Amino acid sequence: MSHAIESADHHHGPDKGFLRWVYTTNHKDIGTMYLLLALGSLLIGGTMAFVIRAELFQPGLQLVDPNFFNQMTTMHGLIMVFGAIMPAFVGLANWLVPMMIGAPDMALPRINNWSFWLLPFAFGMLLCTLFMDGGAPNFGWTFYAPLSTSYAPPSVTFFIFSVHIMGISSIMGAVNVIVTIFNMRAPGMTFMKMPLFVWTWLITAFLLIAVMPVLAGVVTMMLMDIHFGTSFFDAAGGGDPVLFQHVFWFFGHPEVYIMILPAFGIVSHIISTFSRKPLFGYTSMVWATASIAVLSFIVWAHHMFTVGLPLVGELFFMYSTMLIAVPTGVKVFNWVTTMFRGSMTFETPMLFAIAFVVLFTIGGLSGLMLAIAPADFQYHDTYFVVAHFHYVLVPGALFSILAGVYYWLPKWCGRMYSETLGKWHFWLSFIGVNITFFPMHFIGLAGMPRRIPDYALQFADFNAIVSVGAFIFGLSQLIFVYNLWRTTIGGKGEKATDKVWDEPTGLEWEIPSPAPYHTFQEPPVVK
Amino acid sequence: MKKMSPWKLSLVPIFMFGFGFAMVPLYDIFCEVTGLNGKNYEVFSGDINSLINEDGIQTANLQMLADADSRDLWQFQPENKHLELQAGRLITTYYELTNPYDYPVTIQAVPSVAPGEWAEYLVKIECFCFTQQVVPAKSTMKLPLQVTLSAKAPKEVNHLSLSYRLYQSETLGGTF
Numbered sequence: 001m002s003h004a005i006e007s008a009d010h011h012h013g014p015d016k017g018f019l020r021w022v023y024t025t026n027h028k029d030i031g032t033m034y035l036l037l038a039l040g041s042l043l044i045g046g047t048m049a050f051v052i053r054a055e056l057f058q059p060g061l062q063l064v065d066p067n068f069f070n071q072m073t074t075m076h077g078l079i080m081v082f083g084a085i086m087p088a089f090v091g092l093a094n095w096l097v098p099m100m101i102g103a104p105d106m107a108l109p110r111i112n113n114w115s116f117w118l119l120p121f122a123f124g125m126l127l128c129t130l131f132m133d134g135g136a137p138n139f140g141w142t143f144y145a146p147l148s149t150s151y152a153p154p155s156v157t158f159f160i161f162s163v164h165i166m167g168i169s170s171i172m173g174a175v176n177v178i179v180t181i182f183n184m185r186a187p188g189m190t191f192m193k194m195p196l197f198v199w200t201w202l203i204t205a206f207l208l209i210a211v212m213p214v215l216a217g218v219v220t221m222m223l224m225d226i227h228f229g230t231s232f233f234d235a236a237g238g239g240d241p242v243l244f245q246h247v248f249w250f251f252g253h254p255e256v257y258i259m260i261l262p263a264f265g266i267v268s269h270i271i272s273t274f275s276r277k278p279l280f281g282y283t284s285m286v287w288a289t290a291s292i293a294v295l296s297f298i299v300w301a302h303h304m305f306t307v308g309l310p311l312v313g314e315l316f317f318m319y320s321t322m323l324i325a326v327p328t329g330v331k332v333f334n335w336v337t338t339m340f341r342g343s344m345t346f347e348t349p350m351l352f353a354i355a356f357v358v359l360f361t362i363g364g365l366s367g368l369m370l371a372i373a374p375a376d377f378q379y380h381d382t383y384f385v386v387a388h389f390h391y392v393l394v395p396g397a398l399f400s401i402l403a404g405v406y407y408w409l410p411k412w413c414g415r416m417y418s419e420t421l422g423k424w425h426f427w428l429s430f431i432g433v434n435i436t437f438f439p440m441h442f443i444g445l446a447g448m449p450r451r452i453p454d455y456a457l458q459f460a461d462f463n464a465i466v467s468v469g470a471f472i473f474g475l476s477q478l479i480f481v482y483n484l485w486r487t488t489i490g491g492k493g494e495k496a497t498d499k500v501w502d503e504p505t506g507l508e509w510e511i512p513s514p515a516p517y518h519t520f521q522e523p524p525v526v527k
Numbered sequence: 528m529k530k531m532s533p534w535k536l537s538l539v540p541i542f543m544f545g546f547g548f549a550m551v552p553l554y555d556i557f558c559e560v561t562g563l564n565g566k567n568y569e570v571f572s573g574d575i576n577s578l579i580n581e582d583g584i585q586t587a588n589l590q591m592l593a594d595a596d597s598r599d600l601w602q603f604q605p606e607n608k609h610l611e612l613q614a615g616r617l618i619t620t621y622y623e624l625t626n627p628y629d630y631p632v633t634i635q636a637v638p639s640v641a642p643g644e645w646a647e648y649l650v651k652i653e654c655f656c657f658t659q660q661v662v663p664a665k666s667t668m669k670l671p672l673q674v675t676l677s678a679k680a681p682k683e684v685n686h687l688s689l690s691y692r693l694y695q696s697e698t699l700g701g702t703f
Contacts, residue, residue, distance in 0.1 A: 108533060171540045175533050182531035213540040217547025232551060236635045236694030243554050247547060310563055310643075 013517050022117070025109030026517065027094045028412070030116050034091030035405070037119055039481070041083030042398075044127070046474050048076040053470040056463050061454055069453035070138035071130065077141025078159075081259065082166050083123050085393065088401045089262040090115075090173050093201045095412065097177060099508040099515065100195045102186025102524045107179040108172075115172040122165035129155035140451060142252065145233035145244040149225045156226065160219045167216045174208035177201055186507070188526035192286070195506050196279065199286050200265030203293045207254045207261075210297075214251040218244065242307050249300035257296045260360075260392060261289055263400030264331055267353040270407050271335050273504040274350035275342030281334040288327035295324050305376045314373040321371040325364065332361055345502075348422030352403035355395055355430050363391030366441065381451075384444025390437045394473075395430075402429075402480065410496035413488045414514030421483040428476035435469025561643075568640050568649040569677060570657075585614040585680050587648075592690035593622060600627045602667075603693055612676040612687070617652065621669040622691065626662040634693050635659050636670070641688040648680035649687055656691065 014020050014029065021033060051072045055063050064072070094112065098105055106112045129136040134153035137143065148156060181202045185194070194202075221232040221244075231237025233244045264285075272279040279285065301309060301317040309317070335357050344350070366388040370376050379385060402425075410416050439462040448459045455463065486492045496513040507526075511519050559567045589612045591605035602625035610618055626632055636656040640646035655670035662668050674689070 111533075175536050175540075178536060179531050179533045209536070209539045210543050213542075213544035214547040214550075217544050221548070221551075234694075235637050235692065238637075240554070243551065246554060247550050250547075250550065310561065 023113070025105070025113050027098050027106045027109070027112065028515065028517065030106075030112050031091045031094030031096075032412075033116050034087045034094060034119075037116075037123075038084050038088035038091060038401075039484075041079050041087065041123065042477070043481075045076050045079035045084055046477065048072045048079070049470060050474055052076065053467040055453055056455070057467040058464065059455055059457055059460050064453070066453045067135060067138055070140075070451065071136040073451050074137045074140055074143075075126070075130070078126065078137070079123070080393070081141060081255075082163075083119075085259045085397050085401070086170065087119060089201075089204070089259070089397075090170075092197075092262065092266070092401070092404055092408075093173075093177055096408065096508060097180055097198055097201060098184070099511065099519060100198050100506055101181060101184060101189055102507050102520045102526065103180060103184035104518060104521045104523075106176050107184055108176045111172050112176055115169045115176065118165050118169040122162040122169065125158050125165070126162040129153075129158050132158070142248060143222075144248070145222060145225070145241050149222050149233055152226070157223065160223045163219045164216055167212045170208050170212045174205035174212070177205040178209070181205075186520070186523040186526050192283065193526060195265075196268040196282070196285055197262065197265035200261045200289050203289050204258050204261045207258050207293055207296065211251045211254040211258075214247065215255075218247045218251065221247070242304075245304050245307060246301070249303045250297075252303065253300040254293075254296040256389075256392070257292055259397045261293065263356065263360075263397050264289060266400045266404040266407075267335065267356050268338075269504075269506070270349045270353040270403055271338050271357075273407075273501050274347060274353075275339045275344050276502060277338055277342040278505070279334065280337040280340075281330070284330050285334055288330040291327040292324060295320065295327075299324065302371055302373075302376075305373045306380045318371055318373040322368065325368055328364055332357060332364075347406075347501075348417070348419060348426055349403045349407035351423070351426045351430075352399045352406065355426070356399045356403065359391055359395030359399070359433070363388055363396055366391065379444065381449055382444040383440045383448045383450060386450050387437050387440035387444055390440070394437065395433050399429075399433075405484075407501075408508070409484070409487060410500045411508060411513050411515055414496055415487050415491070415493040416496050416500075417483050417487045417493060421479055421486075425476055425479040425483065428479065429473055432469050432471075432473030432476055436466055436473050437469075439466050439469075562646055563643050566639065566646065568638070568646045568651055570654075571650050571652050585676060585678075585682070585684070587612045587676055587680065587684050588686045589618075589649075589674070590686065590688040591620070591622075592688060594690055594692045596693060596695065601625065601693060602627070603691075606669075612649075612674070614676045614678045614680060617673055617675050619653075619671065619673045621671050622655065623667060624660075624662060624670055624693070625667040626664060629664045631661055631663045632695055633659050633661050634695055636691045636693055639690050639692070641690070645680075645684050645687060648677040648684050649689065650675045650677050 014026065015023065021029065024030060051064060052069065055061070055069055094106065097103075126136075132153075132155045134155060136155055137148070137153065137159045139147040139152060139156075143159075181194070181198060191199075221230070224230040225232050225234055225239075231239040233239045233241050235241065268279050268285060299317055299321045301313060302321045305314060305317070339354075346354075366384065370379055370385065370388055406417060406422055443459045443462045443466075446459065448455055498511070498513050499509050500513060501509075507520075507524060508515070510524065557563070589610045591608055591610065593603045593605055595601035595603040602623070604623055606621050606623065610620060612618065622636075624634070638654070638656050640649050651672075651674050653671055653673035655672060660668070660670060676684075
C-alpha cells in the first residue's frame with residue numbers, strides 16, 4: 001500500500017464551485033448529497049400528505065377530485081419509500097460506513113457518484129408525470145395489475161423507467177457497501193467487532209441486491225404487458241393478476257426490512273452512548289438482524305391473505321410472519337436492557353431513539369394483529385393497515401434517521417445543533433405523529449377503507465383529529481430544517497469536541513470534528 | 528485476506544432479475560401441483576371411444592357458471608345450469624353468447640373449476656375456451672363444450688363447478 005506517498009501528493013480539500021458536487025467521488029460529499037435529496041423528497045412527499053389530509057379533514061369532496069387524490073396517495077408513497085427513507089439510509093451509510101470501519105472511502109467511488117446522480121433524474125421523471133396528460137400514476141404505491149397496466153394513465157411508462165433507474169442506483173449502492181465492508185475494514189476489525197450500523201447495513205445491502213432486481217423484473221413485465229402485447233398479468237391472454245401480487249410482494253416484504261434494519265443499527269449506537277453502557281447483547285443483535293432478513297423472504301403472502309390462498313398457505317404465511325416477532329423482540333429487549341440502570345441523559349438523538357423503541361414496538365404489535373390471517377380479512381385495506389405501516393415507517397424509520405442526523409451532525413460539520421430547537425422538534429414531532437397515526441387504528445377497525453377521498457360520516461371526528469396531527473407533525477419538520485441550516489450554513493452553535501458526546505465508542509469519534517475531507521488514509525489498528 | 532469481487536457480486540442481481548421472470552412458470556407449476564386456481568382439469572385429445580364406458584357408476588353434479596366482464600354488454604349464459612356428470616358418458620352442451628355491438632369482437636373465455644383440488648377429475652374433450660372465438664356483429668353464437676367425469680374420480684367427488692370468465696381479447700391493454 002502506498003498511503004504515505006498518496007497522502008503527501010493529494011493533501012487537498014474539495015474542488016470549488018458546483019462541479020465539485022457533480023464530479024465528486026468523496027464518500028462524505030456523496031453522503032451529504034444523498035441526505036439532501038432525501039430531505040427534499042421528505043418535504044415534497046410531505047406536501048402531498050398535506051393535500052391528502054386537507055381533503056380528508058371533513059367528509060365530502062372539497063379540494064381535489066378523486067383522481068388527483070389517488071395520484072397524491074400514490075406519489076406520496078413512492079416518494080417517501082424510494083426518495084426519502086432509502087436515500088437517507090444510503091446517505092448515512094456513505095458518511096458512516098467508511099469512518100466506522102477505518103476505510104479512506106467507499107470501495108467503488110465512481111460507481112458511488114453514479115448511484116447518486118441517477119436519482120435526481122429518476123425522481124425528476126417521476127415528478128414530471130404530475131404535469132402529463134392523464135396525470136401521474138394513480139394506482140397506489142403497490143401498483144397492482146391490472147390497475148397499473150390495463151387501466152393505468154399513459155404516464156405509467158415514465159413511472160416504470162424511473163423505477164428501473166432508481167433500482168439500478170440502489171443495486172450499485174448496495175454492491176458498493178458490501179464490497180467496502182468486506183474488503184476495506186481496518187486491520188484487526190473482525191466481523192464480530194464491526195459496529196452494529198455497519199452490520200445492519202451489510203445485511204440490508206444483501207437484501208437490496210436480492211430483491212431490487214425482482215422489482216425491476218415486475219415493472220419490466222408491466223412494460224411488456226402495456227406495450228409489447230404480452231399477457232403476464234392479463235387473464236384474457238392466459239396471465240394472472242394474482243401473479244403480479246406474488247412477484248411484487250416477494251420484493252415488497254424484504255423491502256420493508258430494507259427500510260428498518262439500518263434504523264436498528266442507528267438506535268443501537270445512540271441508546272448505548274446516552275446510557276453510557278456498552279450495547280447489551282451485541283451478538284444476539286447481529287443474529288437477530290440476520291434472522292429477520294432470512295425470514296423476510298418467506299412471508300410475502302401475508303400481504304395477500306384475501307386473494308384466495310389455500311388454507312395451508314394462509315397458515316404457513318401466518319406462522320412464518322409471527323416468527324419474525326421473536327428476533328424483533330430480542331432487539332427490543334436488548335435496547336431496554338441497555339438502558340436499564342444506565343446513566344441516561346436525554347439529548348435530542350436519545351429522545352428520538354427512545355421514541356423509536358416505544359412507537360416502533362406499537363407498529364410491530366399492530367403488525368402481529370395483521371399477521372393473524374382470519375383477523376386480517378377484517379383489517380385488510382382499512383386504515384388499520386395505514387396506521388400500522390406509518391407507525392413502523394415514520395416514528396420507526398424516519399425517527400431513527402432524524403436521531404442519526406442529530407447524533408452525527410456535530411461530527412460532520414463541527415458544530416453543535418441547537419439543543420433547544422432539537423427538543424422542540426422532537427416533542428412536536430412526537431405529539432404530532434401520535435395524534436396523526438394513533439386514531440387511524442380506531443377508524444380502521446371501525447371499517448374505514450384506505451385510499452378513499454371521501455368517507456362515511458361516522459369517521460368524521462377522528463379524521464379531523466388526524467388531519468390536525470398531520471399538520472402539527474409536518475410543520476414541525478421545518479424546525480429541523482431551520483436547525484440544520486443554522487448549524488451548517490449559518491455557522492451558529494458552539495464548536496463540537498472530537499468526541500462530541502460523553503465517551504461514545506467507534507472509530508468515527510477518533511477523528512477531529514468536523515471530519516476532515518479525507519480520513520483514515522493510514523488505516524487505524526483495531527485492538 | 529481474500530477480497531470480495533464486485534463483478535462476482537453483480538451476478539447476484541443478474542440472477543435475481545432472472546428469478547423474477549422464472550417466478551412466472553414456477554407459479555403455474557405450483558398451481559398445477561397444488562390444484563390452486565382450478566386450472567388443472569384434464570384435456571383429453573386421444574380416441575374418444577376409449578373414454579366411453581357405459582359401466583361407469585360414479586356420478587357428480589356439475590354446476591355451470593358464466594361471468595362476463597361487467598364493463599361489457601354481453602349476454603352470456605349456459606344452456607343448462609346443472610348437469611349430471613357420469614364417468615365414461617360424454618356430455619355435450621353449449622354456452623350462448625350475444626354480441627350487442629355493431630362490430631365483431633374476439634373473445635377469450637378463461638375457465639376455472641371449483642373445488643380446485645378436484646379440478647383434475649373434470650375431463651374436457653372439446654371447449655370453446657381452447658381457442659379465441661370471433662363473434663360477428665349483433666349476433667348470437669352457441670359455444671360448444673364437451674365434458675365427462677374422469678374414471679379416476681374417487682367416491683367423494685359429488686359436485687363440481689365450472690365457470691367461465693369472458694375477456695375481449697383484441698383490446699389487450701384496456702376495455703375502457
